[in-house]
Amino acid sequence: MYLQNIYIVFIFLLGACIGSFLNVCIYRIPRKESILLGASHCPMCNNKIRYYDLIPIISLIFLKDKCRYCGRKIPLRYFFIELFTGVFFTYILLKYKFTIDTLRFCMLSMFLIVIGVIDYDTTDVYSNTIIVGIICGTIFLIANYYYGNEFWSYIYGAILGGSFLSFIILITNGIGMGWGDAEACALCGLYLGIRKTLLMIVIAFTVGSVIGSILLLINEKYKKTMIPFVPFLSLASFFTIIYGDKIIGWYMLYM
Numbered sequence: 001m002y003l004q005n006i007y008i009v010f011i012f013l014l015g016a017c018i019g020s021f022l023n024v025c026i027y028r029i030p031r032k033e034s035i036l037l038g039a040s041h042c043p044m045c046n047n048k049i050r051y052y053d054l055i056p057i058i059s060l061i062f063l064k065d066k067c068r069y070c071g072r073k074i075p076l077r078y079f080f081i082e083l084f085t086g087v088f089f090t091y092i093l094l095k096y097k098f099t100i101d102t103l104r105f106c107m108l109s110m111f112l113i114v115i116g117v118i119d120y121d122t123t124d125v126y127s128n129t130i131i132v133g134i135i136c137g138t139i140f141l142i143a144n145y146y147y148g149n150e151f152w153s154y155i156y157g158a159i160l161g162g163s164f165l166s167f168i169i170l171i172t173n174g175i176g177m178g179w180g181d182a183e184a185c186a187l188c189g190l191y192l193g194i195r196k197t198l199l200m201i202v203i204a205f206t207v208g209s210v211i212g213s214i215l216l217l218i219n220e221k222y223k224k225t226m227i228p229f230v231p232f233l234s235l236a237s238f239f240t241i242i243y244g245d246k247i248i249g250w251y252m253l254y255m
Helices: 002-031 058-062 076-096 100-122 127-146 152-171 179-192 194-218 230-254
Strands: none
Touching: 002 076, 002 100, 002 127, 058 076, 076 100, 076 230, 100 127, 100 179, 100 230, 127 152, 127 179, 152 179, 152 194, 179 194, 179 230, 194 230
């Protein structure tokens, strides 16, 4: 039990640290800045952020969400992404134990956080991020094949995710949805497998339709702007990772 608690604390801290790195990716990728080189700095005053102000979660609490130098507010999103990543990684470890699925779903969550938040901010999906995600997903595929685990389900999941959204884009002439959305959905399928991908698509479109309709009713400006879809794919994927097996099990039992 003591050792398990150590693992839980470790994976939470690891997830929070990764969440801090994801915040860097979210900020720098749209600005075409290196995500590995260059010191972290305040985007408002450009002062270099010291190492003691880069401790995930804790530094933001002690700084009271303000830059140490200029006193301007640090977006709360930084805190919540670090916290969410730590909590999500911990939950995945507890649910899937020390298996390849734990690594697979943690990796997918990293890409979905970055792609989803950037799409929300800019309505753009950067192909380089998708390509890196596909490369990592392919490595998991090879590992599955080597160890004799499920293989084709993930291939079919990627095909289903990419082709389904591509079909919608073609028949609607890209109204409200772009090719980046299809790429992101294919990426999800590569990590989730065919059954979870189907469930994820249903959830994403259901939630997206409801929220999209509400936004259109609240403000007509959304009729002239594209509502980002990748955030819905991301949320649906997180939900599917957590509850997908139960929902699919219930469906198979009663249908």
